[in-house]
Amino acid sequence: MKAVAVFPKGREVKVIDVPEPRLRSPTQVRVRTLEVGVCGTDKEVVEQKHGKPPEGEDHLIVGHECLGEVVEVGEQVKNLAPGDLVVPRVRRPCPRAECTPCRAGYSDFCVTGEYTERGIQAAHGFCAELFVEEALYLHKVPRELRGVAVLTEPLTIAEKALREVAHVQTRMPWEKKEGGRAVVLGAGPVGLLGAMALMRAGFQTTMYSRAPKPNPKAEMSESLGLPYVSSKQHRVEELVKQRGRADVVYEAAGVASVGFELMKALAPNGVYVFTGVPGSEEGELDEGELMKQWVMNNQVVLGTVNAAPEDFEAAVADLGRFRAKWPGGLERLITARHPPEDYAEVVTGRKGSHIKDIIVFSRG
Numbered sequence: 001m002k003a004v005a006v007f008p009k010g011r012e013v014k015v016i017d018v019p020e021p022r023l024r025s026p027t028q029v030r031v032r033t034l035e036v037g038v039c040g041t042d043k044e045v046v047e048q049k050h051g052k053p054p055e056g057e058d059h060l061i062v063g064h065e066c067l068g069e070v071v072e073v074g075e076q077v078k079n080l081a082p083g084d085l086v087v088p089r090v091r092r093p094c095p096r097a098e099c100t101p102c103r104a105g106y107s108d109f110c111v112t113g114e115y116t117e118r119g120i121q122a123a124h125g126f127c128a129e130l131f132v133e134e135a136l137y138l139h140k141v142p143r144e145l146r147g148v149a150v151l152t153e154p155l156t157i158a159e160k161a162l163r164e165v166a167h168v169q170t171r172m173p174w175e176k177k178e179g180g181r182a183v184v185l186g187a188g189p190v191g192l193l194g195a196m197a198l199m200r201a202g203f204q205t206t207m208y209s210r211a212p213k214p215n216p217k218a219e220m221s222e223s224l225g226l227p228y229v230s231s232k233q234h235r236v237e238e239l240v241k242q243r244g245r246a247d248v249v250y251e252a253a254g255v256a257s258v259g260f261e262l263m264k265a266l267a268p269n270g271v272y273v274f275t276g277v278p279g280s281e282e283g284e285l286d287e288g289e290l291m292k293q294w295v296m297n298n299q300v301v302l303g304t305v306n307a308a309p310e311d312f313e314a315a316v317a318d319l320g321r322f323r324a325k326w327p328g329g330l331e332r333l334i335t336a337r338h339p340p341e342d343y344a345e346v347v348t349g350r351k352g353s354h355i356k357d358i359i360v361f362s363r364g
């Protein structure tokens with residue numbers, strides 16, 4: 001079968017032919033890949049800044065944002081049947097007995113760093129015509145979400161963040177109101193999905209992103225009823241003047257300088273969520289000012305990565321709600337679909353579109 005793999009030695013990514021995977025235990029499921037989303041993490045994997053092939057292999061099959069269709073189930077699998085649509089989780093637990101998060105089913109909080117991640121870290125991904133997975137790591141998706149469920153995994157980042165924010169804010173027992181104000185930094189897929197999740201949760205949300213208006217991301221934002229403010233045209237102080245300070249800042253740009261600059265927009269008792277992983281940057285931070293702001297305002301700065309099983313369930317449920325709230329909105333986030341042969345050009349941006357690129361393996 002066809003697969004897309006990166007070969008670290010030759011520094012290349014290409015379509016290869018590999019044997020079809022088979023069930024090796026009664027708890028496994030064989031899945032036909034329908035679609036795989038491409039994101040910044042994939043770019044880092046291809047550029048070998050992040051991730052590695054499975055132990056003893058010279059290549060890694062890429063892809064972690066996947067939608068597939070069940071074709072075969074092991075005899076002990078009761079909750080799935082052929083024809084079901086499924087989204088796989090990405091991270092698998094480390095083998096250490098002392099890692100309590102992994103042993104409790106929360107490998108997203110693994111403390112040893114010895115976890116694997118399909119398509120990223122020492123485990124093959126989903127950019128292949130078929131894959132085999134334990135039923136435990138698959139989430140069933142309703143048929144009506146066929147066209148958009150490939151967005152489940154990037155949405156889980158926001159679901160986990162919102163769950164953590166809600167948990168942190170139970171520190172304010174008097175605070176009963178729904179939502180508050182939110183600012184999202186970066187109008188890429190993670191930012192736009194995050195904004196939709198925040199709006200759905202009742203936050204009055206603003207998108208703050210680099211490109212001056214007009215541009216396709218601003219149009220996309222505004223079509224969702226999400227005001228768009230360009231960071232090139234408006235400094236953080238102006239953003240605050242226009243939109244007020246934010247109870248939640250959701251950073252999804254991966255640029256440290258503007259990420260920290262936006263700290264000024266955080267309201268007292270607010271939570272700042274970082275989701276982006278920056279490259280190396282030279283910066284000038286006023287550490288004293290930041291420390292004072294955090295202490296004097298009871299603020300929480302939170303980093304988040306990966307997601308738990310309940311975040312995948314929440315993401316699937318939210319995709320259904322988003323479709324009802326913004327008809328056609330999720331569909332417009334997917335700005336291009338490509339064949340596997342174009343993977344290298346899509347991931348490096350030569351053939352990439354302006355929001356979300358998807359690789360299509362099967363139209364079934």
Ligand SMILES: [Zn+2]
Pocket residue numbers: 038039040041042064065154
């Ligand atoms: Zn991704």
Ligand SMILES: [Zn+2]
Pocket residue numbers: 093094095096099101102103107109110111112113114115
């Ligand atoms: Zn662990």
